[in-house]
Amino acid sequence: MLKIYNSLSNQIETFIPLNKNKVNMYVCGPTVYDDIHIGNGRPVVFFDVLKRYLLFLGYEVTYASNITDVDDKIIEKANQLQMTEKALSTKYADAFFNVVKAVNSLDFDMTPYATNYIDQMIEFIDALIKDGYAYVTDNGVYFRVSKINDYGILSNQKLDQLKTGVRIDLETNKESDADFVLWKTTSEGISFKSPWGNGRPGWHTECVVMNNAIFNTKLDIHGGGFDLKFPHHENEIAQSMAHNHHHLSKYWMHVGRLDLDKEKMSKSLGNDIKLVNLLKNYHANSYRLMLLAHHYRQPIGFNNDLIEQYQKAYDKISYTLNKWHFNFVLNQNDELLSDEASIESFKQFMDDDFNTPNVVTLIDGLLKTLNKESNKKIYNAIMVILDCLGIKPNILEVTKEDINNYRMWETARVQKDFKKADELRNLLSTKGWI
Numbered sequence: 001m002l003k004i005y006n007s008l009s010n011q012i013e014t015f016i017p018l019n020k021n022k023v024n025m026y027v028c029g030p031t032v033y034d035d036i037h038i039g040n041g042r043p044v045v046f047f048d049v050l051k052r053y054l055l056f057l058g059y060e061v062t063y064a065s066n067i068t069d070v071d072d073k074i075i076e077k078a079n080q081l082q083m084t085e086k087a088l089s090t091k092y093a094d095a096f097f098n099v100v101k102a103v104n105s106l107d108f109d110m111t112p113y114a115t116n117y118i119d120q121m122i123e124f125i126d127a128l129i130k131d132g133y134a135y136v137t138d139n140g141v142y143f144r145v146s147k148i149n150d151y152g153i154l155s156n157q158k159l160d161q162l163k164t165g166v167r168i169d170l171e172t173n174k175e176s177d178a179d180f181v182l183w184k185t186t187s188e189g190i191s192f193k194s195p196w197g198n199g200r201p202g203w204h205t206e207c208v209v210m211n212n213a214i215f216n217t218k219l220d221i222h223g224g225g226f227d228l229k230f231p232h233h234e235n236e237i238a239q240s241m242a243h244n245h246h247h248l249s250k251y252w253m254h255v256g257r258l259d260l261d262k263e264k265m266s267k268s269l270g271n272d273i274k275l276v277n278l279l280k281n282y283h284a285n286s287y288r289l290m291l292l293a294h295h296y297r298q299p300i301g302f303n304n305d306l307i308e309q310y311q312k313a314y315d316k317i318s319y320t321l322n323k324w325h326f327n328f329v330l331n332q333n334d335e336l337l338s339d340e341a342s343i344e345s346f347k348q349f350m351d352d353d354f355n356t357p358n359v360v361t362l363i364d365g366l367l368k369t370l371n372k373e374s375n376k377k378i379y380n381a382i383m384v385i386l387d388c389l390g391i392k393p394n395i396l397e398v399t400k401e402d403i404n405n406y407r408m409w410e411t412a413r414v415q416k417d418f419k420k421a422d423e424l425r426n427l428l429s430t431k432g433w434i
Ligand SMILES: [Zn+2]
Pocket: 027, 028, 029, 207, 232
């Protein structure tokens, strides 16, 4: 049985989807005003592995990842660059999808753009006002946090503590410091018509409305980076409690941060490493291996030594698999089954709240066994496991010429024609076959 840590209950729970073998999942995507950095890529990889594993277990999965294409940061940057918000957000949304593909993630099943759901957002906010959960000020519409009994449930905070923690904004005319914006009236940048004046929706409203629109409020897993717990996800939950009378999703999952050796990495600090740039120097498989060698809830302190370490680890995986692939083709070993015990171990680790560090250790052990036993079932099991992790080793095609060269090498050795044997050996080892 798959068990996952639910951030909502702070407990490991058995995973039981709302609708038998169908799983709906929604993961907060990027605000598209720049390329994503290597920390932003971590939830992308983790939730891809989660989807792959659910598919492996036989679930039908619908995975939505949104694009926030209306935001102050987009407006600011579009102004700086003298381009429209639409052109800027399209550029970086495309860049996001390219990098998602580059790290070998499966396509998202749905990619809702916030600007396509403005009408639903207005309806939603209107309903909240009518039910007393929201109120209008000169600046827009605000959510009345005091109406939600269990506000703070996700971030484990009490409302009275929150009030002191939230910065007081004198211009908003809010009833309470903890209240958050649902609709911001403004004449600056991209704006939409609404009963409360021209403006744009708040980020927390965007996600909850897209969720409701796509999944009809029936969500199994809502995920994102750890930083999104508060205020973003807490406020999504508050709105869902007001509108749907439930916590929006059965399971909430949060992925730990990846920072530069304990130094916070962010676009605003200007010290971020763009994922697209990292992939110019390192294989996407090395990046995945590095992430998955750490438990998804643990933070990662990134430095060059770390990625180098996993580049080497990946090279070893690739080298060993290619070598045995050649051997199995050479010996016409076409066994298709996977070693059951290995797959069972893999499942045990994954079922334990995605213990991928143990899976990475398991792969290492299986490579050793493969080297010892020349067992195609072990090879197949490694390939199945790697596929679930989204790691796709580059297994080269064995040609007739390769096989001829190998046979000639064997003959040359028997005949003690060392010069020829050396030449053929070089040829074969350059291709990675021996
Ligand atoms: Zn979101």
